[in-house]
Amino acid sequence: MDATQTRERILGAADALFGELGFDVTTTRDIAERSGVNKALIHYHFGTKDDLLEALLEGYYAKLGEALTAALGRRKGLAAQxxxxxxxxxxxxxxxxxxxxxxxxxxxxxxHVERVVQRTLPMFQLGMTWLDEALTGAPRDFDAVQVLTTVYGMVVTWFTYGEVLRQLSGKDPFAPAALAARKRHVKKVVSLLLAEVEGRR
Amino acid sequence: MDATQTRERILGAADALFGELGFDVTTTRDIAERSGVNKALIHYHFGTKDDLLEALLEGYYAKLGEALTAALGRRKGLAAQxxxxxxxxxxxxxxxxxxxxxxxxxxxxxxHVERVVQRTLPMFQLGMTWLDEALTGAPRDFDAVQVLTTVYGMVVTWFTYGEVLRQLSGKDPFAPAALAARKRHVKKVVSLLLAEVEGRR
DNA sequence: CTCGTCGTTAACCATTTGGTTAAACCAAAC
DNA sequence: GTTTGGTTTAACCAAATGGTTAACGACGAG
Incomplete structure (x- = not known):
């Protein structure tokens, strides 16, 4: 097993455990056991447990940024984008x-608020730059901050409250059909919003 | 200082610390210090640290339930309610x-997922019961689960991402004027949603 | 073959944590 | 004054944690 594999195994285990238990309760011993490596390797490869979280977030936001950039380049026009x-x-x-x-x-x-905020902020700033152009002259209360937060919140809350929704509806909120339905709903709400902005300009 | 005061002080300190640091990192010594009581009193009055969280949530959801019930009784008609x-x-x-x-x-x-989910679920169920009646015959993708999650998400995300919004806009997202603006925006989005439901029925 | 570098291991360590316990304290009732 | 019940205190404890360290093994270059 080479160093890259070891690193990936540690990152994978940390990802899973932080997602299940939260960072604070997850111990380096948990991570070592889940990844099948010796605990000291976590420190060898990543430094502190905090640094491990940093590395994980770095990877995530890099990938998310790429995905969003690719999406933006796919089609023209606000609604399509x-x-x-x-x-x-x-x-x-x-x-x-x-x-x-x-x-x-x-x-x-x-x-870790600052760690996450500093990575989320550029995303929001990008969204703001983009929406500011599109929403010029938008009616009161439909400025870019409001719209961005609304759209972001509609998506992220579905995932955050998944367990509540599962018990509420008795269905898997993460099943492909359910996610497709959520996307359709959000898109429709957004199109209502954009129609309002266009109509009142 | 009587027992009721002691309990209130412990709950107040726990509330503040759990809100700042999260439950897991907050120690019983932190709570004792913040509340100005001896650490053993936490266990005397509340049992375990987990039980303290339980008591805190119990208090919150009771108050929230009352507030929502009172709000529902204030006016008639879906839009007003x-x-x-x-x-x-x-x-x-x-x-x-x-x-x-x-x-x-x-x-x-x-x-503590289950602890929170089991308390949030009745709120969602109430919202579902209420919205189901109101949204009978609503168009596809505008069923009660979708609408409820959307409205809930728009509100809660503003508070969750407050620090991102603060740095994004350079303003206090929790100032009275900012909150009023957020409420207006959410209400307008909701009224667009309801108009869509009415118009397509 | 030797050396240097990198990755890995097992053992170690100081500190901290949630919870426990017995004694002390206080106020009210008798 | 004594008793009782409730509240509080100071000390204690076993277990666990993140991080450290020195030794070892493997591999490639000279």
Whole structure:
């Protein structure tokens, strides 16, 4: 087993455990056992447990950024781009279930708020730049911050409250059909929003 | 100092600390120090640290339930009731900032998911019962689960991502004017949704 | 073959944690 | 004054944690 494999195994185990148990309760011994390596290797390869979280987030946000950038380049026009970005974002969360859990857990409280905020901010800033152009002259209360937070919140909350929704409906909220339905709903709400902006301009 | 005061002080300190640091990192020594009581009193009055969290959540959800029930009784008609409930929920989150932080941190990962899910579920079920009646015959993708999650997500995300929004806009997202603007936006989005439901029925 | 580098291991360590326990304290009732 | 019940205190404890360290093994280059 070479160093790259060892690193990947540790990252994979940490990802799973942070997503299940949260960072604070997960111990380096848990991670070592899950990844099948000696605990001291975590420190050899990553330094501290905090640094391991940093490495994990770094990887996630790099991939998310690529996915969103690719989505933006796929089609022209605001409405079409919104759909592509929504698909990309929702698909990313669906494929990386730990990511939502880790981020939602750490974005508003705990020791890693700044770590997460500083990585989320550029995404929001990009969204703002893009939406500001599109929403010029939008009616009151439909400025870019409001719209961005609304769209972001509709998507991320589905994943965050998945367990509530599962028990509420008796169905798997992460099944492909359920996710497709959620995407359709969000897109429709967004199109209502955009129609409102266009109509009142 | 009587027992009731002691309990309140412990609960207050726990509330603040769990909201700032998260449950797992907060120690009983932290709580004792913040509340100005001896650490053993936490166990005397509440049992385990987990039981303390339970007591805190119990108190929160009782109050939230009352606030929402009162809001529902204030006016008649779906649109008016939605506004009242939105106001009540947003005001509750604004006045209890720790609540959002604790709940958002524990609802999707960690050792207390079930504890939070079991308390959030009745709220969602109530919302479903109410919206199901109102949304009978709603168009595809506008069923109660979808609408409820959307409205809930728009509100809770503003509070969860407050720090991102603060750095994004350079303004305090929790200032009264900012919260009022958020409420207006959410209400407008909801009214667009309801108009869509009515118009397509 | 020797040396240097990298990755790995097993053992170690100081510190901290949630919870326990028995004694002390306090106020009210008798 | 004594007793009782409730509250509080100071000390204690076993277990666990993140991180450290020195030794070992493997491999490639000279």
């Amino acid at each position: 919104v759909e592509e970005v929504l698909d990309a974002y929702a698909d990313f969360l669906a494929e990386h279930r730990s990511f939502t859990r880790i981020v939602q857990r750490e974005v508003a409280s705990g020791r | 939605v506004e009242e409930v939105l106001d009540a929920y947003a005001d509750f989150l604004a006045e209890h900032r720790s609540f959002t932080r604790i709940v958002q941190r524990e609802v999707a990962s960690g050792r």
